[in-house]
Amino acid sequence: xxxxDRDMKRIDSTLVGxxxxxxxxxxxxxxxxxMWTGSGKREVWHPVRFATAFRDLxxxxxxxSMWDMAADANQRADIRAAHIRRDGFEIVFTTWEDTKVARIxxxxxxxxxxxxxxDWDVD
Numbered sequence: 001x002x003x004x005d006r007d008m009k010r011i012d013s014t015l016v017g018x019x020x021x022x023x024x025x026x027x028x029x030x031x032x033x034x035m036w037t038g039s040g041k042r043e044v045w046h047p048v049r050f051a052t053a054f055r056d057l058x059x060x061x062x063x064x065s066m067w068d069m070a071a072d073a074n075q076r077a078d079i080r081a082a083h084i085r086r087d088g089f090e091i092v093f094t095t096w097e098d099t100k101v102a103r104i105x106x107x108x109x110x111x112x113x114x115x116x117x118x119d120w121d122v123d
Contacts (some may be wrong), residue, residue: 009059013113017058019050020109022065029068029102036070038068041096058107058112060084062091063066065107070100078107 025046026034028036035042050058060081069075076099091106 001094011111013055013116015114015116016111017052017054017114018109018111019052019058020107021048022105022107023048023091024099025091025104025106026052026105035095035101035104037100039098041094043092043094044104045082046091046093046106047088048091048108050086052114053087054110054112055086056113057084057086058110058115060089060108060110062106062108064104066103066105068102068104070102073100075099075102077101079104081108 017067023046025044026033026035035044062079062081064077064079067075067077069077074097076095076097078092078094080092082090089110091108093104093106095101
């Protein structure tokens with residue numbers, strides 16, 4: 001696979017914020033939920049709200065910090081940040097085919113400029 005097109009994010013602010021957290025996205029083994037008993041493409045969307053809104057769209061990183069999958073099938077997983085806004089975003093976890101996922105925990109981090117009391121609002 002080739003490298004994706006990308007641009008370096010430059011943060012022009014005297015105040016930079018870092019927000020981070022952890023979220024258990026689901027525990028489907030307890031309830032015989034779709035991720036554990038289903039097949040084919042399955043997806044879970046989990047909303048995250050930042051402690052403080054960023055001035056501009058932040059950079060968001062998401063990773064799997066705990067996974068619990070059945071060993072009798074291939075382990076297929078994709079995780080990403082979607083719908084990034086100044087006040088939050090959504091974690092999207094996807095699996096497919098015959099993969100059985102009991103539970104997933106995701107850790108995330110957002111970095112970006114924060115509003116400063118000295119900023120001028122000219123609108």
